[in-house]
Amino acid sequence: MKFETPLIKGTLLKRYKRFLSDIKLEDGSIVIAHCTNSGSMKTCIEENAPVYVSPAKDPKRKTKYTWEMIFINNGWIGINTGHPNKIVYEAVLNGEIEKLKGYTHVKREVKFEDSRFDVYAENDKEQCFIEVKNVSMKEGEWALFPDAVTTRGQKHLRTLMEVKKQGMRAVMVYIIQRADVSKFGPAKEVDPVYAATLKEAYENGVEIIPLIADVSPEEIKIKKEIPFFL
Template identity: 60%
Template structure:
């Protein structure tokens, strides 16, 4: 299932990313603009000055930046770096029943609280209730897609609460949206956040499901490619 961008994107070249949330870009017409970068992580393996980028225009008089940075081309492949997109994609695809393992839900909502955590998606049907946390994945190491690209205490909290969801008798899913096509195996980033990696193993052993979803990002929109294989062991064991 293909999901188009809501507006036509603008092409340019990355000058630099700075202050985490800003990126200077030269548009094809020579104009230099500052775009909002939603990705607060390190963006390791998807940041290259001088690379092609696409921005989406923003029509909001309250916003200082008039563009949002959507994707960057690395080694000939587009990588989606807008961290707000995976939530939207997951919601639409779960609602339409096209994600393997997450089909047949008749009621799907965004931003639902359980305990002291707010999860991205809640879905239910006549037989089950399911909480889904969505994470954006851009980090590449060899042929591996890895998460996170920076330490995440918030991510650890989500895993702890997903285990509580599972213990309460509901379905708990960790959905990783991999916004690049040059990888073929998903795993946690042990060297970057060993605590998160250990907790993901623990959560998986406790029944929290792991679904890495590979998505092809193009200037025209997003194409769901399918579920990737994963290995939650240490880096040495998974290479």
């Protein structure tokens, strides 16, 4: 996924009220940028760290910028939770994910029962529903999800089990927007119900694909799959 307009460099002053951040731009001005990540972000917040923001497309929007990424541990960490869906959609469409190659028809935001999944793919052999989650939390070498309790995430897992039960392919893709990790797992201490439901889903045929994304101010692209442990 390439950024449509050039990003603007700045420095993080603070994040507050979950959805707001104060950013000091290189010209010395201080702007308020929208933060799309509603989680705690406790392992990807570092005051005075370099950041990039994007200008808002809608001139009527209250916040004129969106916070895109932060530089920590010698690498960029993507914090915009709106991007992973598009990243996976483009990657499946272009056959860039090894385990999700070979689909001739790919769509975004497709409903199944009372849930809406991020990506739907099919060919003449199978139908596949894909749910995408953004991962930014880190503990040692682990990338963990979620970083806050997610009842919506639990619901998606249960619906994916129903997809599999009806004979279709069901896949959870975790896009890890940081490179300083080597394995993935559920954040059991944060949301034990989600962790237990993910294990149940996997045991019932739901596939798990954790992917590290290479984040840069020019683009975000899938780099590699890493192992997961439940």
